[in-house]
Amino acid sequence: MGLVLFLMAALWVLGWVMKTPVKARLVMIGLLYIGVVLAQLVLPEGAELRRATGGDVRPWLVLGGVAALALGYSRILGLLRRRSPAPAAPAHSPDTFREAELNRYARHIVLREIGGAGQKKLKAARVLVVGAGGLGSPALMYLAAAGIGTIGVIDDDTVDGSNLQRQIIHRDDMIGTPKVFSAQAAMEALNPFITVRPYQRRLDDAAAKALFAEYDLILDGSDNFDTRYLVNRAAVAAGKPLIAAAITQWEGQISLYHPASDAPCFECVFPQRPAEGLAPSCAEAGVIAPLPGILGTMMASEAIKEITGAGTGLRGRLVIHDALHTETRTMRIPRRADCACCGGAA
Numbered sequence: 001m002g003l004v005l006f007l008m009a010a011l012w013v014l015g016w017v018m019k020t021p022v023k024a025r026l027v028m029i030g031l032l033y034i035g036v037v038l039a040q041l042v043l044p045e046g047a048e049l050r051r052a053t054g055g056d057v058r059p060w061l062v063l064g065g066v067a068a069l070a071l072g073y074s075r076i077l078g079l080l081r082r083r084s085p086a087p088a089a090p091a092h093s094p095d096t097f098r099e100a101e102l103n104r105y106a107r108h109i110v111l112r113e114i115g116g117a118g119q120k121k122l123k124a125a126r127v128l129v130v131g132a133g134g135l136g137s138p139a140l141m142y143l144a145a146a147g148i149g150t151i152g153v154i155d156d157d158t159v160d161g162s163n164l165q166r167q168i169i170h171r172d173d174m175i176g177t178p179k180v181f182s183a184q185a186a187m188e189a190l191n192p193f194i195t196v197r198p199y200q201r202r203l204d205d206a207a208a209k210a211l212f213a214e215y216d217l218i219l220d221g222s223d224n225f226d227t228r229y230l231v232n233r234a235a236v237a238a239g240k241p242l243i244a245a246a247i248t249q250w251e252g253q254i255s256l257y258h259p260a261s262d263a264p265c266f267e268c269v270f271p272q273r274p275a276e277g278l279a280p281s282c283a284e285a286g287v288i289a290p291l292p293g294i295l296g297t298m299m300a301s302e303a304i305k306e307i308t309g310a311g312t313g314l315r316g317r318l319v320i321h322d323a324l325h326t327e328t329r330t331m332r333i334p335r336r337a338d339c340a341c342c343g344g345a346a
Contacts, residue, residue, distance in 0.1 A: 033064060097123075101193055105147050111310075118308035119147060125307045128152040128215040130203060130231055132179040134282065134292030135221030135245050135299065137169035142300035143219075144187035144194055148307075151187065152215060154199040154207075155179045166289045203227060208234035217306060219299050220244040223281060225273040232257065232266035236342050242266065243302050243314070245295045249285050250324035252295035255333065256302055256314040259342035263315035267341040269333050291323050 036054075039047075045055075097105070097119075108114045108122075127148050129136050132155040143151050157179050159170045167179075174182040180198035187196050201207060203222075212218060212234050220231045220242060228244065235242040236259055244266055245254040257265045298319070305311050318333045335342070 098193070101147070104191070104193070108146070113310035114304075114308050118310065121308050122147045122304065123149040125217065126150040126152070126215045127217045127219060127303060127307075128154070128211060129219045129221060130227065131155055131221035131223065132167075132169065132183040133157070133163065133221060133223060134166045134247065134287065135296040136183070136219075137167045138293045138296030139219055139221060139299040139303070140183050140187055141169055141190065142297055143303060144191045144196075146300065146304055147191065148194060148303075150195045150197065150215075152197040152199065152211065153180050153183050154201065154203055154211065155183075156200060156202040162283075166287060166292050168293065203230060205230065205234070209237070212238040212240055215240065217303055218242045219303060221296065221299065228266060228270075229273075233341055236260075236265050241306055243299050243306070245299050247287055247291050247295055248280065248282060250288055250291065251320065251322050252291055253318060253320045254295055254298050254302070254314065255318045256306065258315060259335065261315060262335070264333050264335040265339060265342040268336045268339045269318065271336070271340065288323055291321075294321060294323065 102109070105119050108119050109116050111118075114122075125148050127143055127150070129140055129143070129151065132140065132153050136153065136155070140151065140153060155178075159167075159174045159177050159179055159182050161172075161175055163170055163179075164172060164175075169186045170177075170179065170182045171186075174185075178198075178200045180200045184196045184198045187194065199207075199211070203211075208230060218231065218235050218240050220228060222228055222231065228246070231244070232242060235257070239260045241256060241258040241261070242265075243254070243256050245252060247253075255269070257263060257268075259265045259268075298321075302314055305313050316333055317330050319328060319330050321328045337343075
């Protein structure tokens with residue numbers, strides 16, 4: 001019997017040295033065990049092989065029963081462990097950073113104007129972006145990269161091949177996909193430490209009122225005046241700061257509108273929409289590919305400044321960028337006392 005046990009041990013060790021899978025080693029030992037038991041049961045008493053393997057089947061049956069019990073117990077224990085829910089990971093509050101986050105945001109943290117305190121504000125911030133097109137694409141990507149804790153994006157459109165000349169958040173294999181889900185995939189791939197909330201629907205008054213209440217800051221990258229006026233009125237009603245930009249051909253503009261902090265609202269500056277044909281869409285007039293990147297990146301930069309309190313923002317100032325002649329101009333924009341939206345100084 002001792003010789004057989006030695007052979008079993010030798011098989012196990014040899015399999016381990018040769019990196020044979022555990023199941024294969026168990027099969028080899030099992031076959032040897034079955035052969036010994038059959039020899040004890042089939043061979044006549046006094047046979048040489050039977051004597052060499054112990055001469056009695058009962059010890060082998062006991063050994064096999066013990067091994068079967070041990071293996072069964074191990075299997076049941078493993079099954080129970082797989083069915084048991086994994087312990088929940090400890091919640092990370094906006095005031096704490098994982099090691100990977102500290103490394104990711106290190107260039108922010110060493111900035112005197114942002115630092116660790118500012119990065120905590122970014123992590124705790126909730127920003128809603130209206131539109132996942134030309135302006136929304138770079139704005140969303142940089143908000144995600146910067147570590148904005150919760151980013152909402154609302155858009156009812158799907159990715160089209162004509163978008164890819166400038167809407168850098170989308171990819172060719174996403175053509176036909178709702179833009180909000182394409183944008184969500186890109187942002188989460190860039191930064192797994194943020195929360196993205198996609199809203200695949202057209203913005204209307206009811207949706208704007210409900211959504212704006214959930215966010216600290218609104219970014220408007222829409223491409224039509226109906227939506228811009230709607231967003232402005234909802235932001236004013238909610239008392240939320242609004243960063244809005246617009247582009248066409250080679251030129252773009254951006255400002256921060258917030259009557260609650262004595263800055264004008266969008267309607268203070270643009271009380272009436274332009275006459276038909278004076279402000280054609282990008283589809284009608286065209287747009288140079290990097291222009292939405294320039295203005296969209298500025299939107300993200302202004303959002304970071306607004307959240308952290310760094311630098312001087314665009315309250316009461318309108319920046320106009322001319323990419324064709326590489327000129328940027330800034331003009332003061334006051335509130336209007338007769339504004340139909342914010343009531344001016346009232």
